[in-house]
Amino acid sequence: MDEITRASQVSRREVLKKGLLGAAGLTVLPTVIAACSSAAATPVVTAAPVVTPVPGVSVTPAPVVTPKGLTGTVSLGSNYSDAIPKKAMQDMADAFTKKTTVAVTVNTVDHGTFQNQITSYLGGKPEDVFTWFSGFRMRFFAKQGYALAIDDVWTTLKSNYSDAFKVGSTGDDGHQYFVPIYNYPWAVFYRKSLFADKGYKVPATMDDFKALCKQMQTDKLTPIAFADKDGWPAMGTFDILNLRLNGYQFHVDLMAGKEKWTDAKVIAVFNLWKDLMPYHQTGAAGRIWQDAAQALVKKTAGMYLLGMFVSQQFKAVDDATLADLDFFPFPSLGNAFDAEKALDAPIDGFMIAAKSPAGQAGGEQDNARAFVGFLGTGAAQDIYVAADPSNVAAAKDADTTKYNALQQKAVTLIGAAQKITQFMDRDTRPDFAGANGMQNFILKFISNPSQDLTAFTQSIQKFWDSLPPAS
Amino acid sequence: MTQAREDNALDLAGSQAGQAGARPSRRRRRFSVLTRRDKILLGLMVGFPLFLDLALIWGPALVSIGLSLTNWRNTQPLTWDNFVGLGNFERLASAYPPFWEGLKHNVLWFLVLMLIATPIGMFFAVLLDRDIKGSRFYQSIFYLPVVLSLAVIGIIWQLQYSADNGFIDAVLGFFNLPKPDWFGDPNINLWAALVAASWRHVGYIMVLYLAGLKSVDPSLREAASIDGANGRQTFQHVVFWVMMPINVVIVVITTIESLRAFDIVYIINQGKNGLELLSVLITNNSISEANLTGFGAAIAVVLLVISLVPIVIFLSWMMREDTSA
Secondary structure (H helix, E strand, C coil): HHHHHHHHHHHHHHHHHHHHHHHHHHHHHHHHHHHHHHHHHHHHHHHHHHCCCCCCCCCCCCCCCCCCCCCCCCCCCCCCHHHEEEEEEEEEEHHHHHHHCCCEEECCCCCHHHHHHHHHHHHCCCCCCEEEEEEEHHHHHHHCEEEEEHHHHHHHHHHHCHHHHHHHCECCCCCCCCCCECCCEEEEEEEEHHHHHHCCCHHHHCHHHHHHHHHHHHHHCEEECCCCCCCCCCCCCHHHHHHHHHHHHHHHHHHHCCCCCCCCHHHHHHHHHHHHHHEEECHHHCHHHHHHHHHCCCCCEEEEEEHHHHHHHHHHCHHHHHHHEEEEECCCCCCHHHHHHCCCCCCEEEECCCCHHHCCCCCHHHHHHHHHHHHHHHHHHHHHHCCCCCCCCCCCCCHHHHHCHHHHHHHHHHHHHCCCCCCHHCCHHHHCCCCCHHHHHHHHHHCCCCCCCCHHHHHHHHHHHHHHCCC | CHHHHHHHHHHHHHHHHHHHHHCCCCCCCCEEEEEHHHHHHHHHHHHHHHHHHHHHHHHHHHHHHHCEEECCCCCCCCHHEECCHHHHHHHHHHCCCCHHHHHHHHHHHHHHHHHHHHHHHHHHHHHHHCCCCCCHHHHHHHHHHHHHHHHHHHHHHHHHCCCCCHHHHHHHHHCCCCCCCCCCCCCCHHCCCCCCCCHHHHHHHHHHHHHHHHHCCCCHHHHHHEEEEEEEEHHHHHHHCCCHHHHHHHHHHHHHHHCCCCCHHHHHCCCCCCCCCCCHHHHHHHHHCCCHHHHHHHHHHHHHHHHHHHHHHHHHHHHHHHCCC
């Protein structure tokens, strides 16, 4: 009996100890595994609170009957996170409140985060109205049922927009889902004073362009500033070369997957780019576009192919520097596509989220419709483009008289173009364009332009083919 | 105690009865050394972590494995049409060049941390253990990178490495030396990132190892020095072996760090152009606009399988240690 008692005492302690160990073991293992997985999870966790929407924060004041009969609030999810655009967005919202007494809650999220989280954002609890882009990226969410059709808004807006903008706001099903606010051209930017000092002439053809590049090299200038650390800016170079060499239709078909990347026409684009590469600023893969723009500001580089947002870097210096900035359309190649004068001129704008409070018929939806309708007027867009003059307003009744020289020229350039594209990452599927997709392929090309282009384009096509059905 | 004795007595009686009779008519009282309170306590001790474990770790892990067999995007409802079998893994191996590069970079990351950063951290710990002047000051300095926020680390290394206005290239330029493109050149940017990662890892290991060294019984060193061992010999033949449990922890931590490496490459360029890592590929596929949830899950499963290797080794070592003790 004594033996047993002692044994049982020991085993009791043992059992408890084992229990503790077991508990410890169970907690150790998860920590180890969690440690492995937490890395990937981190950005979601940290980013999530930022995106957490505050739909119609219920500080609803006593219902005020407005001239239009609107009451309550409307919320806006905005990716205009830089200081100037953020303020301009708020000014537009305030103007709407002033007009209708409907309070607008603006929730601004960092641009990149907003874009990366867009799907979970739209599928969760989005704001009533959100900022987005025209092109494939717009049609994609319309097709997924994340956006509200706003054909009725467009019956009023129709007369205020050109057909190109209406097409850019229309989903695959023929309904309108988008209200454009502005667009901006991609072109070759340069400083007027530098060209005047050195006696350079704006090149119209590729031969002139190459000759100018050579001249700049003799003058110890970097002919073409270049940056692609973020992966997307160099897509603009591919776009314009493909548009010039193979025309609009081939380009959009390639973006839509109707043409193959292994096509000899695509290889020709990369070959042309390879010829021009010696004139580009080296080390592009490690440089952000702002730094490349600085080379233009400091006159160490002669030209820079970028969107008109490059002017933000000039405006930041002073107004005189901004006034010195000019651009010309990318030179033509002397083929059948010269007449198209095609270019990337991405359109930004607004959509109404279907899963937001505005997705339900009722007051908040009326507010959202009224709000996007207001954003589609010149009165609203004037406020925005005055604050951020790197864009031109999309509405016809916008006041162009206050435009600076650059904006006026942009209107002419876009107006002269027969064909307009949105930019590679807006014209093709996001899973193809992303960081480990086309961004990576283009960086691979830039790091070694003289690689075997057949094998290179094959790897792109293989990647495209391996993607799951688009939706 | 008393309770336990009574239980035993009853139980003995019961089993005797069972042996004697053909079949015990009453329910056999089970042998137990535990009181009811013990049982509840044990149940909580095991049950609660078990619940957390299943709900937060094994549940998501199994769901991930399930999702890895689909081409699901979280914008659509999940149906049987999404089932693609091992299609994602085929795609990973054959049509997705970043995968192999990511795998290679993870291995390289592990090797560098294990063979260079960890030994340096241990070395610093041994030096600081000798009560040199300003030991605490150095400790703080070396440990600082571990506590800095990611945003700050990003800025620090951007200032060092940027080709146009970075410190390193400015110095090299001053001496008319070639200026490498630290972030952009796919042949060197991984090494640049590894320097930044090691910078953090060294401090981490140093603090861990230093804590271990402080707990080594001083009489061991005394004995060693009486036997005529010098500092290096004492460490090599005595201290290092006494520290075996800490050594194992450090190996495990280094392995985990290299598998979960993510932040530094993500802030440099979101893990492309020579900086692919499995963790970043998971993020870029699952949680981006690309929204390839199923495909991202497949990469996560590969990472999970790789992670299981060191975990199994570590656990089996721990359990062996436990049984022999």
